[in-house]
Amino acid sequence: MTRQTPIDDATLMERIVARDQSAFADLYDQFAGLVYGMAMRVLNNTTLAEEATQDTFMKVWNQPEKWKPERGKLISWILTIARYTAIDRLRKEQSQSPSGAVGLDDLINIIGKPSVVDQNQWYDSEVLKELIRQLPEDQIEAIHMAFFKGMSHSEIADYLGQPLGTIKSRIRDGLQKLKGLWLRGVE
């Protein structure tokens, strides 16, 4: 994927705020692959992933003014919406109540936090993939279940047949270790 510069993203979104449908088509062409990929990662079902993808882009079309360039990358904002929309759909399909935990606005606020370190390293997701590979398999599994399936500690514990404390430790220790690896790489 060719990454656009922030000013291009800002220009694109300004046009969408102005209800420019061709700008929206450009947005779709640029990000649909990742959005659909996220939806499939969460839902593992083409019909549901199509619906989640459509819902995601409709949310972007209906409230484009919610993205602020100074708070983070456009791709992060769109994929956060995609992830949240897909997880919400997954829980409905599984007849589960909404997790009630961190809502969409909170998720967007979290990724919008200005970082005290240079984020350029994250522009290459290969760096993160390599760091994640250094974690124990059970920690990766727990982190992915939480992040891509929207499962809480207790849901992961029930699914894997593990004690709740074990799952909490895996997620906490895994992400703390990832943070440490990343900070050592940045220094």
Add this chain to the structure above:
Amino acid sequence: MTVNKHNNQQNKSQSDCDELRDLLPAYVIGATTAEETGRVQQLLEVCPQVAEELPIYAAMVDGLLEDIEPLEPPAHLRANLLNTIAESAKQVPTPPNVMILPKPDGKSAAANNRAWWVAVAASILLIATNIFWVVQSATTSNQLALVQEELVTTQNQLVNLQQQQDDFARLVAADMEVIPLYDAENEVILASVLWNETANQATLYTDELPTLDAEHTYQLWVMNSDGATSIGLFQPDTTGTGLYVFQPESTLIRSGALGISVEPASGSETPTTAPIAVGELRL
């Protein structure tokens, strides 16, 4: 005594910050329960040194988000989407679906009663308007299902509104005391208890507490030198509003403080967690 109190406060702060450090990674990836999320959001305010780690984890989340293999979506999805926005662009935008209810503010009973009826009427008009626009824009079976869902939700909200109006009208019919319950920093009112001595009826009202999962509930206590006595259990509804009506024994609720804690779903005989909201009784 003063030194011990200071040491105890320091130990509590350290313990709070350790708790935040433990929960922060899971919070950032959305793995916390509703109760844990509320706890993290509280602790972020009191542990700035741990809160500084949040942007670092945020950058990691950015990386996790992009750790996705792009997949080519079906071709018809693009056409459907562009047709949908073209259709929606021809229509008037849907008005915001917001219901704002006036909070009890100590005005006269008649004024409050009128305020409630105005709020109910305005809410009904807004809901009816929303229903009209949702019907206008329904063009597929998926959208029709959404309309049906909206109607059910609206009916439930109207029932809640009526119940709240009935409860509130009883309270404002006579003089009442308002007891605010503050958060740990004593800065934000998380709940209020409206106490009508004549009617021997009190109502807890809140729209600031997060909803809890099915395993937990909020419990209201009166706390004095004899310890903590449970008044009852309550849960905010889907709109985030919590109401609990009770009849306190007048000798019980005269001194001490009211407190709210998070407890197991069936409640507890004594508080098992620190109170998240406390209000001093001065009756």
